[in-house]
Structure formats: C-alpha cells, structure tokens
Amino acid sequence: MKSVYADDEILLICSNTKSYKYYFVINKSQSIAKVVDVSTKPVVGKLIKTENLYILHFPEISTKTVNRYETQVRINRYSGKMEYEVGTPPFNEYNERNRLIIGECSQSKNVKKF
Secondary structure (H helix, E strand, O other), X not given: OEXXXXXOEEEEEEEEOOOOEEEEEEEOOOOEEEEEEOOEXXXXXXXXXXXXXXXXXXXXXXXXXXXXXXXXXXXXXXXXXXXXXEEOOOOOOOOOOXXXXXXXXXXXXXXXXX
16 A cells, blocks of 8 residues: 655664664655554654754653653664664753663665555
8 A cells, every 4th residue: 555645755664783673654745753663553753854864753642551751763864873762852962861772774665565
C-alpha cells in the first residue's frame, strides 16, 4: 500500500549498539516525524532539518495506559549516526537523568509491507 505522501516521506531504520531497531517515518515537506513501532500507535512529532542533521522531536505522553518521556533524536544526514535522547529538555547537553542511546540509521522507501 503506497502512502499518500510517498514522494515526501522516507523511512529511517535505526539500530542501537545492542541491535534494537527503531523505525521513523519523516515527511520532509510537512516537517512531521513519526515513530512507528509494533508495540504502540504511531507517535507524531516534529522534524527539523539542518544542513547536517534531521532532528526529530517527540512530546511527552502521559495517559493511564502510556507513559512516554519527551524524546529528541538527532540523525546525521551524511554518516547516518544517531543520538536518541529520552528525558527532559534541554537536550544535547549533559543531563545525568536523561538516557542517551547511540546508533546508526539507514534510509529506505516508505512502503508498508502488509
């Protein structure tokens, strides 16, 4: 099934050092980022593009069934290196309470398999 925004959307598949995979769909024209994971509904966030980076920012979600901390993901557009930081802003500064996950990403076409 092809996405309505297929030309503007790309799928980023990222792995951390322990081989856990993260899947992000980004819409470059609308500056939208989504976490697509089998265990949750897609989480919608904001995409910021710079010369070197895709910066994905996802809000905190706190409900009776879901507790998700605010998250910022920085992906180098040239090397694919990823920094996935979970916790409280400011991000990209040392904060001993935040969790930083390092990994690498590759780009794929955003096509649903099923």
